Amino acid sequence: MAKGKCINIGKPCDLAISEEIQEADEANFVCKSCGKPLVAVGGSDNKGSNGDTNARNSKKGLIIGLCCVGAAALGVGGYFMFKPDETKPVDPVDPIETVTEAVNEDGEPADPVDPVDPEGAAETTAPQEPGVTPANPNYLKAYSLGWGTYEGPAVDGVPDGPGGTITVKKAHSIDLKAGGEMLDVQPGDMIVNAKFRNGKLVQGFLKRKQGEGKNFNIGI
Numbered sequence: 601m602a603k604g605k606c607i608n609i610g611k612p613c614d615l616a617i618s619e620e621i622q623e624a625d626e627a628n629f630v631c632k633s634c635g636k637p638l639v640a641v642g643g644s645d646n647k648g649s650n651g652d653t654n655a656r657n658s659k660k661g662l663i664i665g666l667c668c669v670g671a672a673a674l675g676v677g678g679y680f681m682f683k684p685d686e687t688k689p690v691d692p693v694d695p696i697e698t699v700t701e702a703v704n705e706d707g708e709p710a711d712p713v714d715p716v717d718p719e720g721a722a723e724t725t726a727p728q729e730p731g732v733t734p735a736n737p738n739y740l741k742a743y744s745l746g747w748g749t750y751e752g753p754a755v756d757g758v759p760d761g762p763g764g765t766i767t768v769k770k771a772h773s774i775d776l777k778a779g780g781e782m783l784d785v786q787p788g789d790m791i792v793n794a795k796f797r798n799g800k801l802v803q804g805f806l807k808r809k810q811g812e813g814k815n816f817n818i819g820i
Contacts, residue, residue, distance in 0.1 A: 604638030606631035609663075747772035747785070752794065759796035766791040766804070774801070777819040 601623045606616040613634040615622065621641055622632060629638050737757040743750040745766065752764025767790055774783040785791070788809035795803045803817045 602626045602629060602640060603642070604629060604640045606634060606636060607639055608634050608636040748791075750794070750796075752796075758799035759794075759801075760798060762793065762795040764794040764796060764804075766794050766801075774816070774818070776816060778817075783814075783816055 602625075603621050603623055605619055605621055606613050608616045608631060613631060613636065615631055615633045622638060624630060624632070624638055629640075630636060631638055738754055739752070740754045740757075740759060741751050743754075743759065747770050748766045748768040750759050750764055750766050752759060753761035755761070768785045768787055770787055772785050774785065776783055783806065785806065786809065790807045791801075791804040792807060793805050794801060801818060803815075806814045806816060808814075
């Protein structure tokens with residue numbers, strides 16, 4: 601029988617950590633715990649200082665090997681971590697615009713040309729006076745009724761539909777056509793929710809300047 605120590609500290613092996621001296625057959629000189637080869641120690645056929653030196657050298661070699669493996673793993677991991685992403689698209693560079701200066705027949709810079717409005721550009725129109733139908737024929741603002749101004753929906757440039765508002769500018773009598781009944785309005789009064797049909801007032805709610813209110817319908 602020969603004596604030896606297990607140096608399998610990478611697994612690790614419990615007997616290698618405790619540095620327990622084991623006896624094993626020289627034909628099968630392995631650790632009884634992990635099955636790795638043993639390093640001979642004093643007292644066996646390979647006893648003496650050479651055995652101890654070999655054990656220490658083997659242990660150092662194993663430690664150095666483990667350190668090299670760890671360094672290599674860190675290097676590979678760092679490479680893949682900081683490796684530039686080759687698939688990331690590169691932002692396109694705007695082309696440099698070349699400006700050609702206009703010249704006349706003598707080769708001198710030509711006089712600047714006034715810009716021309718593109719086809720279909722909006723034309724500038726003078727402000728409309730109150731009571732004039734605005735450009736939008738489907739909605740009127742400050743449309744003159746003679747006795748007041750109207751704002752609201754329209755068709756073909758005349759009041760039409762519900763939801764309009766009339767601001768009374770001067771005294772006026774509205775013929776309700778119901779037994780000759782008249783509805784008198786005064787400056788400052790308003791008619792809200794006014795409904796027109798083909799440019800004619802047919803109903804609404806009169807709000808007096810003093811705060812009174814009244815619904816009305818005009819018969820046909």
